[in-house]
Amino acid sequence: MTEIHQLAAGELAAAIARGDISSRAALDHYLGRIETLGEPINAVVAMDIEAARQRADAADAAIAAGQNWGPLHGVPMTIKDTYEVAGLPTVVGEPKLKDYRSSDDAVAVARLRAAGAVIFGKSNTPRLAQDVQTFNPIYGTTNNPWNTERTSGGSSGGAAAGLAAGFTPLELGSDLAGSIRTPSSWCGVYGHKTSYGVIPMRGHIPGPPGTRGEPDLCVAGPLARHPADLSLALDVLAGADTIDASVWQAQLPAPKPTTLADFKIGYLFEHDFCPIAAAVKARLEDALEAARRAGATVTKLDELPGGFEASYETYDRLLNGLVGASIPDKLYNKAKRGAKVMGLVGKNDVGTTGGFAERATTSHRDWAKADEARHKLREKWHTLFADYDVVLLPSVCVPAIAHDQGGNVLSRKIDVDGNSHGYTNLFRWIAPATVAGLPATSAPVGLTDDGLPVGLQIVGDYGHDLTTIAFAQHLAAAGVEAPACPFAGKSEA
Numbered sequence: 251m252t253e254i255h256q257l258a259a260g261e262l263a264a265a266i267a268r269g270d271i272s273s274r275a276a277l278d279h280y281l282g283r284i285e286t287l288g289e290p291i292n293a294v295v296a297m298d299i300e301a302a303r304q305r306a307d308a309a310d311a312a313i314a315a316g317q318n319w320g321p322l323h324g325v326p327m328t329i330k331d332t333y334e335v336a337g338l339p340t341v342v343g344e345p346k347l348k349d350y351r352s353s354d355d356a357v358a359v360a361r362l363r364a365a366g367a368v369i370f371g372k373s374n375t376p377r378l379a380q381d382v383q384t385f386n387p388i389y390g391t392t393n394n395p396w397n398t399e400r401t402s403g404g405s406s407g408g409a410a411a412g413l414a415a416g417f418t419p420l421e422l423g424s425d426l427a428g429s430i431r432t433p434s435s436w437c438g439v440y441g442h443k444t445s446y447g448v449i450p451m452r453g454h455i456p457g458p459p460g461t462r463g464e465p466d467l468c469v470a471g472p473l474a475r476h477p478a479d480l481s482l483a484l485d486v487l488a489g490a491d492t493i494d495a496s497v498w499q500a501q502l503p504a505p506k507p508t509t510l511a512d513f514k515i516g517y518l519f520e521h522d523f524c525p526i527a528a529a530v531k532a533r534l535e536d537a538l539e540a541a542r543r544a545g546a547t548v549t550k551l552d553e554l555p556g557g558f559e560a561s562y563e564t565y566d567r568l569l570n571g572l573v574g575a576s577i578p579d580k581l582y583n584k585a586k587r588g589a590k591v592m593g594l595v596g597k598n599d600v601g602t603t604g605g606f607a608e609r610a611t612t613s614h615r616d617w618a619k620a621d622e623a624r625h626k627l628r629e630k631w632h633t634l635f636a637d638y639d640v641v642l643l644p645s646v647c648v649p650a651i652a653h654d655q656g657g658n659v660l661s662r663k664i665d666v667d668g669n670s671h672g673y674t675n676l677f678r679w680i681a682p683a684t685v686a687g688l689p690a691t692s693a694p695v696g697l698t699d700d701g702l703p704v705g706l707q708i709v710g711d712y713g714h715d716l717t718t719i720a721f722a723q724h725l726a727a728a729g730v731e732a733p734a735c736p737f738a739g740k741s742e743a
Contacts, residue, residue: 254279255416255738258476259325259483262419263366266324269313273306273324277368280326284371284417286742290398293412294328294371295389296339302326302370309368321482323366328418330409331372332379333359334453338369342455343377343386356453358422358470358487365486373421374408378456380573382432382676384408385655393653394437395737396702400650403433409473410437416738420479422487424454426468427569428646428680431692434473435705436650438694438732440722441473442480443680445713446687448500450491456576466572467565467684475734477693477722484715505717507639510724511545516634517642518551523559524678525666526647533704534644537695540730551641554682555630556623562678564627565685566600567609567620574610586611601674603660624685628712631686635711640721644679645692645705647671679707689715693722694732703732 254262254276265271284294309324334340334352341347355363363369377386384407385391392407394400395415402411406423410433413421423430425443434441449470452462472483488500507513519534520526542548554561577585589598589607598604612620634641647666654662662673683690689712692705706725710718725731 255283255419256734257419259322259327259420259474259479260476263322263325266309267313267318273309273326273368274303276324277302277306277326277370280417281370282742287415287737287740288417290393291395291411291415291417291737292390292392293373293402293408293415294417295331295374295408296341297371298337299370301337302368305368309366319364319366321365321486322362322420324368325366325419326368326370327362327420328371328373328409328412329359329369330406330421330423331375332405332424332455333422334455334459335359335369335372338372340372340455340459341388342375342379343388345387347455347459348388350459352453352459354453357450357491359453361487362422373406373412373418376404376407379405379424379429381405381659382428382673383653383655384411384433385653391653391655394650395735396438397650399652400702401436401653403436403650405429406441406473407433410434410439410441413437413439413473413475414735414738419475420483421473422470422483423473424451424468424470426465426684427677430471430473431645431680431690431705431707432676434692435645435694436703438703438735439473439475440477440480440694441692442471442484442715442719443683443690444469444471444484444488445689445715448502448713448715449487452491467568477719477726480691480719480722481716484719502713502716505714505720507717507720509544510541510728513541513546513639513721513724514637515541515546515548515640515642516551516638517548518554519642519644521558523562524647524675525669525671526644526679527649527666529649529698529700530644530647530704533696533698534642534706537706537725537730538642540725540728544728549638555634556627558682561627561685562681563600564620564623565681566605567612567617568624568685570606570609571612571617571620574612577610582611601660601672606660628686631688632711639710640718641709643682643707643709645707647675647679649698649700649702649704683707683709686712688712689718691718691722693725695725695730696732
């Protein structure tokens with residue numbers, strides 16, 4: 251018999267609508283799993299159980315009265331702790347925010363609630379969502395359910411781990427530097443980085459609580475154990491914010507390919523700028539071969555639009571310019587002085603302390619140059635998609651890494667088949683889609699010999715989010731996916 255936590259969110263919503271499962275029973279099932287199994291994973295870090303049970307009971311009463319609130323009616327779920335949720339803390343692992351409670355929902359959260367979702371908790375993040383590993387001084391470390399000695403990734407690490415462990419059927423994440431794609435890849439779940447601007451970010455921290463503007467590069471997006479749930483959530487979440495809604499609405503085009511055989515695929519699985527582990531490449535090639543066997547047209551790319559290294563340089567400048575805008579004045583002025591000194595001695599390359607200082611304190615003139623380079627890249631990618639439906643890339647260059655909480659992102663190292671590389675290599679394969687504002691779905695495509703999940707990054711043309719998700723669905727239907735995490739098979743009994 252299929253247990254509640256093994257159902258897709260869409261399946262659970264349908265069962266609740268039919269009266270086969272009550273929302274309260276589903277909620278209590280997830281709460282029971284977290285209570286008895288949650289400690290070694292530490293994915294869900296704050297809950298309002300009483301309010302969630304009241305909401306679930308109201309959802310059941312509505313069904314009994316012949317009412318349906320929407321496509322997520324009665325479905326319990328958690329939210330990444332970067333989003334403001336009325337009645338729940340929004341801490342983002344930051345001690346200064348440990349007592350912060352919002353009276354309002356973030357726009358994306360409000361849309362999930364309006365679609366009928368029962369939001370019962372928050373999932374863990376790195377401090378201010380600024381790491382590829384999830385740990386912070388308030389809530390501690392989130393472990394990977396596949397191997398608790400390894401990180402779940404970040405910054406949506408609690409979200410991905412909670413999904414893999416069977417603590418929630420659906421999650422809302424955010425992605426600036428792979429924060430959906432990397433943890434999805436490392437935890438063996440599906441994650442979708444949306445086209446830039448499709449989902450409003452108002453109510454997301456960082457920036458500070460109350461920030462009204464849309465952050466550069468950063469997007470909201472769903473994570474799920476089943477690919478169909480990504481499109482279900484996207485239908486709920488996509489659309490203009492209040493001010494813009496009088497002018498435009500999100501109308502994402504339906505995928506043109508209707509079978510795996512219909513897809514025209516470009517791919518690049520190796521590049522000197524960011525070598526990938528052989529164990530990762532093997533699973534990516536298996537997925538590609540499955541598409542080829544199904545009849546898809548497959549073409550290896552010689553290079554990425556605009557050049558991989560050059561496009562990463564543009565991304566790095568824009569990313570660190572964004573980070574620099576939130577640095578306190580005292581630290582900003584120190585970084586500005588340091589950038590000048592490092593520049594004089596030629597130590598301001600990408601991935602160095604001097605490089606960060608120089609980019610974080612860049613002039614508006616230099617930022618405008620990087621912005622123009624970004625728009626030229628967008629045109630090059632759009633031109634490429636005249637020939638391809640999707641472009642396949644690694645989600646991340648290595649399987650989930652062991653916990654490493656020393657130093658910072660510029661001082662740590664990762665191992666790629668016995669060779670040491672900078673920690674920021676973990677950002678490199680996600681950068682092309684981010685800087686060009688493109689949709690990118692991370693889909694699990696199997697396990698390494700060590701039993702760790704591998705994710706395939708499926709990139710599409712701007713606005714063609716449903717195409718990248720559809721490709722993930724077709725791959726899963728063809729048997730290309732990671733098995734369910736063994737932890738999710740554990741019972742709370």
